Amino acid sequence: MGLGTLALRAITEARRRAPVLSVVVPCFDEAEVLPRFHARLGPVMDGIGEPWEVLYVNDGSRDGTLDAMLALQAAEPDRVSVLNLSRNFGKEAALTAGLDHAAATGAAVVIDGDLQDPPEVIPDLVAAWREGFDVAYAQRRVRAGETWTKRTTAAAFYRLMERLGGKVRLPRDTGDFRLMSRRALDALLALRERHRFMKGLFAWVGFPSKAVPYDRAPRAAGETKWSYWALWNLSIEGITSFTTVPLRFATYIGLATAAFALLFGLQVVVKTVIYGNPVAGYPSLMAVVLFLGGVQLMTLGIVGEYLGRVFNEAKGRPIYIAERYLPRRGPE
Ligand code: UDP
Ligand code: MG
Numbered sequence: 001m002g003l004g005t006l007a008l009r010a011i012t013e014a015r016r017r018a019p020v021l022s023v024v025v026p027c028f029d030e031a032e033v034l035p036r037f038h039a040r041l042g043p044v045m046d047g048i049g050e051p052w053e054v055l056y057v058n059d060g061s062r063d064g065t066l067d068a069m070l071a072l073q074a075a076e077p078d079r080v081s082v083l084n085l086s087r088n089f090g091k092e093a094a095l096t097a098g099l100d101h102a103a104a105t106g107a108a109v110v111i112d113g114d115l116q117d118p119p120e121v122i123p124d125l126v127a128a129w130r131e132g133f134d135v136a137y138a139q140r141r142v143r144a145g146e147t148w149t150k151r152t153t154a155a156a157f158y159r160l161m162e163r164l165g166g167k168v169r170l171p172r173d174t175g176d177f178r179l180m181s182r183r184a185l186d187a188l189l190a191l192r193e194r195h196r197f198m199k200g201l202f203a204w205v206g207f208p209s210k211a212v213p214y215d216r217a218p219r220a221a222g223e224t225k226w227s228y229w230a231l232w233n234l235s236i237e238g239i240t241s242f243t244t245v246p247l248r249f250a251t252y253i254g255l256a257t258a259a260f261a262l263l264f265g266l267q268v269v270v271k272t273v274i275y276g277n278p279v280a281g282y283p284s285l286m287a288v289v290l291f292l293g294g295v296q297l298m299t300l301g302i303v304g305e306y307l308g309r310v311f312n313e314a315k316g317r318p319i320y321i322a323e324r325y326l327p328r329r330g331p332e
Contacts, residue, residue: 019079019328020050021126022104026057026094027113031064034113038072038080041119045079048126050106053328055081056113057098060088073326081328086321092196093320095176099189101325109179117177121214125179134207137171137178140216153228157235164243170203171211178202193241194312194319197234200242240305247306250299257295261288 023041027034038054045052056069066084073080083101085094095110102108107129111117121138128136154173161170176198180188184207191201239246 018103018105019053020104020106021045021048021052022102022108023052023054023122024057024095024098024102024108024110025054025113026059026091026098027061027065027069028059028088028091028094029061029063029065030113031061031068033115034065034068035072037113037115037119040115041122042076044119044122048123050126053079053081053103055083055098055102057083057085057094059085059091059094070326073328077329079328082324082326084323084325086323089320091176092198095198096189096196097320097322099185101322101327102185103327104185105182107179107181108185110176112175112177116216117175118214121177121212122179124212124214128210128212129179129181131210132208133210134181134184135178135202135205135209136212137174137202137209138214139171139211140173140175141213149228150231153231157238161238161242164239164245168200168203168242170199170242171209174199174211175216176202181207183207192319194315194317195237195241195309196319197238197241200238236305240309244306246302250302253295253299257292261292264288 023045025037030037034056041054045054056072058066058069066082069080069082069084073082081101081103083097085097089097099108099110107126109122109125111119111122117138125136125138158170158172162172180202184205187205187207188201191204193201
């Protein structure tokens with residue numbers, strides 16, 4: 001047997017063992033929900049009729065999430081994989097870690113572990129994939145259990161991103177809950193920036209995509225880790241890693257103020273020369289100085305946002321650190 005044949009054998013062997021579908025679940029303090037999640041996921045995935053694995057990523061949970069994962073793996077070693085990160089890296093990094101380790105040859109599904117993304121939608125995503133779409137993203141029909149403020153701020157954010165996005169379109173009302181074919185996944189994994197605004201990265205990759213509508217449930221248990229402040233910061237993160245439009249905005253503000261100041265100056269000169277007006281005093285001066293100071297600090301802040309991003313990328317650190325990876329035991 002030649003070396004080539006041997007290598008080919010090894011590859012086919014690995015293929016035979018690798019699941020067709022991987023379900024990637026980032027988890028942070030989800031010990032309470034995880035067993036329920038798994039109980040709902042199992043029958044749904046079995047119904048699809050492809051070999052599958054579920055990869056639970058423990059993102060530095062402070063409760064018994066890792067133990068819950070290990071228990072699930074002990075019970076079903078042939079379909080549960082566990083990836084434990086060395087600390088909490090945040091959802092976006094945990095997701096990347098999971099996708100990096102997804103063994104699927106066919107497609108990977110990303111889903112939240114808190115049962116807000118109903119596993120029952122996965123067959124619809126898989127159906128879209130079988131139709132030939134590379135990306136099937138679940139699109140929320142209603143946002144149950146979310147306050148009016150959260151809904152309107154989310155809507156405003158999507159509208160802003162649509163304006164700023166240029167060629168890259170962010171689909172509305174979608175989260176990370178989606179399916180990606182192997183080639184779309186490989187394309188996504190080639191994007192190694194440290195500031196990971198996943199929605200933007202997913203959109204950037206492209207490929208034929210299909211929206212699958214579903215109803216998002218309120219959290220089954222535990223609480224959301226997203227405060228409004230965190231969401232605000234995520235939006236800034238999204239905008240600054242998605243587009244450089246704010247930089248241009250800063251330039252335009254500068255130009256506009258300069259133009260305004262020029263006209264204003266001319267007006268002062270004309271008034272003084274023609275009417276002999278005394279120069280208006282302290283209040284207007286103060287207002288202009290403070291206004292300009294504010295504009296300067298703000299534009300400096302915008303530049304700083306991008307500079308900080310460059311700083312973080314330049315360090316070239318890994319996106320996450322895996323403490324251990326316990327793959328499922330494939331079929332012998
Ligand atoms: N998550 C994570 N790391 C974090 C925060 C959240 O892996 O630092 C996981 C969390 O366990 C859940 C998913 O990401 O499975 C979504 O988190 P959450 O429910 O808090 O967000 P929301 O549903 O409110 O967008
Ligand atoms: Mg949630």
